[in-house]
Amino acid sequence: MAASLQEVQANLGATLTTMAEMTVPATFGNDAAAIAATQSAVALYDRSHWGRILVSDGDRLRFLHNQTTNAFEGRKPGEGCDTVFVNSTARTLDLATAYVLEAAVLLLVSPHRRQFLLQWMDRFIFFADKVKLQDITPATAAFSLIGPESRAIAEHLGAADLLDQPDGTHRTYTVNGATVRIAVGSGLALPGFTLIADAVHAADLWTALVAAGAIPLGETAWEQLRIIQGRPAPDHELTEDFNPLEAGLWHTISLSKGCYIGQETIARLHTYRGVKQQLWGVKLAAGVPPGSPLTADGERVGILTSCTPTSQGYRGLAYLRTKAIAAGVTHVQAEGIDGELVSLPFVRHEYI
Numbered sequence: 001m002a003a004s005l006q007e008v009q010a011n012l013g014a015t016l017t018t019m020a021e022m023t024v025p026a027t028f029g030n031d032a033a034a035i036a037a038t039q040s041a042v043a044l045y046d047r048s049h050w051g052r053i054l055v056s057d058g059d060r061l062r063f064l065h066n067q068t069t070n071a072f073e074g075r076k077p078g079e080g081c082d083t084v085f086v087n088s089t090a091r092t093l094d095l096a097t098a099y100v101l102e103a104a105v106l107l108l109v110s111p112h113r114r115q116f117l118l119q120w121m122d123r124f125i126f127f128a129d130k131v132k133l134q135d136i137t138p139a140t141a142a143f144s145l146i147g148p149e150s151r152a153i154a155e156h157l158g159a160a161d162l163l164d165q166p167d168g169t170h171r172t173y174t175v176n177g178a179t180v181r182i183a184v185g186s187g188l189a190l191p192g193f194t195l196i197a198d199a200v201h202a203a204d205l206w207t208a209l210v211a212a213g214a215i216p217l218g219e220t221a222w223e224q225l226r227i228i229q230g231r232p233a234p235d236h237e238l239t240e241d242f243n244p245l246e247a248g249l250w251h252t253i254s255l256s257k258g259c260y261i262g263q264e265t266i267a268r269l270h271t272y273r274g275v276k277q278q279l280w281g282v283k284l285a286a287g288v289p290p291g292s293p294l295t296a297d298g299e300r301v302g303i304l305t306s307c308t309p310t311s312q313g314y315r316g317l318a319y320l321r322t323k324a325i326a327a328g329v330t331h332v333q334a335e336g337i338d339g340e341l342v343s344l345p346f347v348r349h350e351y352i
Helices: 005-011 031-040 060-067 114-123 150-156 199-211 219-229 263-271 322-326
Strands: 015-019 022-027 043-046 051-056 080-086 092-100 104-109 132-135 140-146 170-175 178-184 192-198 215-217 277-284 293-296 299-310 313-321 331-334 337-342
Touching: 005 015, 005 199, 022 219, 031 043, 031 215, 031 219, 043 199, 043 219, 051 060, 051 114, 060 104, 092 114, 092 178, 104 114, 104 192, 114 132, 140 150, 140 199, 150 192, 178 199, 192 199, 215 219, 219 299, 219 313, 277 299, 277 322, 277 331, 299 331, 313 322, 313 331
Parallel strands: 043 215
Antiparallel strands: 015 022, 043 140, 051 104, 051 132, 080 092, 092 104, 140 192, 170 178, 178 192, 277 313, 277 337, 293 299, 293 331, 299 313, 331 337
């Protein structure tokens, strides 16, 4: 019997853990080397515990156009984009990547969010709507190649036509006899590609990617990367306390597409420069619990939402008052620990 993906990963030194009801590598014992590979070589991250939802039938593009922040009407198969699910007051529910297929849209959503989003979307499907939802997470696997050498691996897999294409561009290829969808984008502001295939081919595909030179990267290293990069996550930066403009997710928002859930709030915030807080990175002298207030000169200026140790010390994500940033605040304190604000590659702070 062929080895499972988890057995293959364990043989590579993985310490396995459970996330979103699936077994994933917590670490391969190489976190520093794997993170370094994202800058100068290529790392391989298992995203199989992230949700994959198919939205199909005739009204699929109109439905997602009306339910999320980005524009979908007029998009063609092979295109893709990031988009945000928000509630009626534009508070964030999840950041998703959407791939437009011939007869469906494939959503890659955050761990722990697929059941919530399936139920959320189902609430807005009415009798006359031609929209179907299907959870294909258990039947598929998803991996991301992260780093500059991911281009060479994409070429090796026969996907040279994807090089230099816009993020979200995707096509299917045959890799060792298996059909694999390869998309431009790593899920971070780092070069890379995301691969989605049937779960039965997961172990062989992982093995092929490692053989091609990818360095396995576990969940602990991913958490460090996403905080350093500034990718917001549910239950941390994506909650009903914050909106997508505050999270710096300008690239996910269409300001011209018209009415959708949360549109009035987002339009008003944009028109009247009403973004009262912004997501920033924080270098910290020691670990601080998320939820801790940030102060500057004794005045509260924000709140810490994530914190992790890295090889260069502790790093966090925090929402800072826009007025504090405008006033030139660059150093903060949290629970008596000194911190320095740093910019984040994944987010934007300016208006468009």
